Amino acid sequence: MLLTTENLGKRYQRRDVSVDALRDVNLEIQENAFVAVTGPSGSGKTTLLLTLAGLLKPTAGRIRFRDTQLEGFSDAQWASFRHKNLGFVMQNFSLVPYLSARENVTLPLVIAGSKGKQQKTRALELLERVGLGDRADHLPRELSAGQQQRVAIARALANEPALVLADEPTGNLDPALANDVLKLLGDLNAEHGTAILMVTHSPEAARAGTHRVHIEAGCVVEAAAQPA
Amino acid sequence: MNLAGVAWKELSHRRSSLVSGLVAITLGIAVIVGVRSVTIASEHAVAVKLDSLGANVLVLPQGATVDDYHTADIDAPTFPEEYVERMVTSALLGVENISPKLTRRRKAEGIGLVVTGILPDSEVASKPTWQLEGLEGATVEHVCSGSLGAHADPRLQRKVIDILGEDECLLGAQAAKRLGKKEGDKVELRDEHGKPVTLTIGAVLPETGTVDDDRLFMHLHAMQTMLGIGHQVSAIEVMGCCEQISDGLLGKLRNVLPDTRVTGIKQIVSTQQETNQLMDKISWGILVIVLLVGGLSIGNYMWGNVTQRRREIGILRMLGARRLRIIGMLLSKAIVLGVVGGLLGYALGTGVVTAMGPDTLGLQVRALPSWIAGSVALAVTVAVLGSLLPAWLASRFDPSANMQEI
Numbered sequence: 001m002l003l004t005t006e007n008l009g010k011r012y013q014r015r016d017v018s019v020d021a022l023r024d025v026n027l028e029i030q031e032n033a034f035v036a037v038t039g040p041s042g043s044g045k046t047t048l049l050l051t052l053a054g055l056l057k058p059t060a061g062r063i064r065f066r067d068t069q070l071e072g073f074s075d076a077q078w079a080s081f082r083h084k085n086l087g088f089v090m091q092n093f094s095l096v097p098y099l100s101a102r103e104n105v106t107l108p109l110v111i112a113g114s115k116g117k118q119q120k121t122r123a124l125e126l127l128e129r130v131g132l133g134d135r136a137d138h139l140p141r142e143l144s145a146g147q148q149q150r151v152a153i154a155r156a157l158a159n160e161p162a163l164v165l166a167d168e169p170t171g172n173l174d175p176a177l178a179n180d181v182l183k184l185l186g187d188l189n190a191e192h193g194t195a196i197l198m199v200t201h202s203p204e205a206a207r208a209g210t211h212r213v214h215i216e217a218g219c220v221v222e223a224a225a226q227p228a
Numbered sequence: 229m230n231l232a233g234v235a236w237k238e239l240s241h242r243r244s245s246l247v248s249g250l251v252a253i254t255l256g257i258a259v260i261v262g263v264r265s266v267t268i269a270s271e272h273a274v275a276v277k278l279d280s281l282g283a284n285v286l287v288l289p290q291g292a293t294v295d296d297y298h299t300a301d302i303d304a305p306t307f308p309e310e311y312v313e314r315m316v317t318s319a320l321l322g323v324e325n326i327s328p329k330l331t332r333r334r335k336a337e338g339i340g341l342v343v344t345g346i347l348p349d350s351e352v353a354s355k356p357t358w359q360l361e362g363l364e365g366a367t368v369e370h371v372c373s374g375s376l377g378a379h380a381d382p383r384l385q386r387k388v389i390d391i392l393g394e395d396e397c398l399l400g401a402q403a404a405k406r407l408g409k410k411e412g413d414k415v416e417l418r419d420e421h422g423k424p425v426t427l428t429i430g431a432v433l434p435e436t437g438t439v440d441d442d443r444l445f446m447h448l449h450a451m452q453t454m455l456g457i458g459h460q461v462s463a464i465e466v467m468g469c470c471e472q473i474s475d476g477l478l479g480k481l482r483n484v485l486p487d488t489r490v491t492g493i494k495q496i497v498s499t500q501q502e503t504n505q506l507m508d509k510i511s512w513g514i515l516v517i518v519l520l521v522g523g524l525s526i527g528n529y530m531w532g533n534v535t536q537r538r539r540e541i542g543i544l545r546m547l548g549a550r551r552l553r554i555i556g557m558l559l560s561k562a563i564v565l566g567v568v569g570g571l572l573g574y575a576l577g578t579g580v581v582t583a584m585g586p587d588t589l590g591l592q593v594r595a596l597p598s599w600i601a602g603s604v605a606l607a608v609t610v611a612v613l614g615s616l617l618p619a620w621l622a623s624r625f626d627p628s629a630n631m632q633e634i
Contacts, residue, residue: 079549111549
């Protein structure tokens with residue numbers, strides 16, 4: 001099993017009111033899975049994703065990644081875990097505006113301390129894969145929204161992560177571009193065996209996943225494999 | 229590429245931000261260098277003014293009083309002129325000018341005068357009042373106040389002193405009146421055996437309002453011969469540098485000349501010391517204020533820049549960059565800005581004050597090359613210190629805020 005959560009909980013304290021964003025979430029994500037997490041706004045989808053990435057600290061429960069328990073990790077351990085095992089694709093693309101497409105893709109390799117030539121080769125290879133080989137030197141503002149999201153996907157794969165966390169990756173794209181991005185994620189999942197956990201409120205996007213988890217009010221109300 | 233490379237990309241991409249940052253640092257350092265240069269020039273100027281107060285240390289024979297020095301008593305004790313050489317060879321710091329004197333009351337053509345034997349070369353520098361009158365032009369090197377030379381006008385230098393031979397004299401204004409003499413006239417004294425000694429008046433000194441107005445100055449060695457007392461002097465006037473006087477110059481002189489009485493001219497010394505201390509305090513006060521203002525200006529820029537970069541820092545944190553590496557990235561930028569801003573600030577500050585100093589401040593402000601390294605070090609230090617808190621806070625930005633954006 002790639003990732004397992006046991007009774008995972010996240011409680012926010014807002015003034016004098018406690019809000020349970022996640023309650024007793026039990027999940028099992030297999031290697032190579034493409035999991036679509038759906039649910040209405042405010043149901044805790046993004047909180048789940050952030051907690052699994054160590055960007056929010058859980059207030060209850062356990063997280064295991066392969067054979068490693070993560071919930072007690074320090075900030076530095078989480079940082080190291082992220083750059084070794086995770087890739088990110090965000091709704092707002094999260095590209096650094098003054099870096100070219102190639103340089104954005106190399107960022108995980110920069111953090112890992114890879115050599116310059118290795119960074120360049122890998123970034124160009126990934127940009128070719130997402131169909132942007134000829135846009136390597138373009139800045140994000142010189143690319144369309146769909147192209148920016150493809151750069152973000154290439155960046156998410158740069159460090160060959162076991163799991164890509166995607167938060168509403170099609171949220172800012174029109175339907176045609178959204179389909180392109182979903183197809184790309186599906187292809188990468190199939191070709192490289194990279195597991196994907198995608199948060200989406202779109203039922204159409206959710207159908208791209210091999211598995212579906214539905215959350216309401218912080219609780220998993222449904223988890224099932226989807227027909228191909 | 230590494231994270232410092234990312235910082236460099238940001239610098240070259242956000243040129244307006246880069247320019248405003250450089251301007252903040254450059255102006256901060258320019259103000260510091262400019263004010264410091266002016267302060268140092270002011271200190272030099274004050275030192276020159278203080279030296280114009282004249283000799284401030286008297287070396288008298290043991291048992292002599294300051295009254296003896298002024299009244300020129302015929303029986304006043306003397307000591308060997310060789311003491312001058314002893315002071316010179318001791319190479320004491322802060323002894324700027326040594327002026328041996330032999331003073332006695334004598335009659336010239338029946339009129340009583342105070343006759344003072346001087347060694348012209350050294351006498352000039354210890355008589356700034358004469359210099360102000362334009363009669364003399366000997367150069368006074370202010371050893372203790374750096375490399376600043378003073379009053380060097382080749383047309384005036386040694387105008388009178390060069391012609392003050394052993395058969396010549398200078399006459400105080402009152403003495404000239406009483407004798408009814410003018411420049412070029414002869415004046416007659418008597419030696420120890422009553423034989424006449426005739427001197428030509430090289431110049432009548434301008435009125436100074438001091439005892440010098442009633443004096444006749446002749447060559448020290450001619451006077452010693454005239455009196456038949458060998459190489460003896462009755463006093464040595466010393467221009468001691470104020471800082472060294474505070475530092476125990478009088479004591480050191482007493483060690484070199486143990487059988488003499490070394491005394492400071494209290495009023496002059498205390499004026500010099502008080503003024504120096506005041507200048508020191510003002511100088512440090514200004515430096516502290518300027519450092520604070522420059523530092524805050526640089527820190528303010530860094531704070532604004534880090535806030536502007538909040539989103540990118542969040543992205544790097546999300547991708548797994550550790551806090552220390554984020555801090556390092558931000559500080560590397562501060563170092564680059566500090567080096568460039570420090571150099572530009574030095575050039576600007578020095579350029580402005582050296583160009584404007586003479587006209588607007590009435591001061592000859594000189595460049596301080598030793599401050600180049602200091603300016604860079606200061607700019608880097610202030611930029612790094614000004615960046616530390618925002619960099620530390622930036623490293624603590626919640627990356628999840630970035631992910632939840634929009």
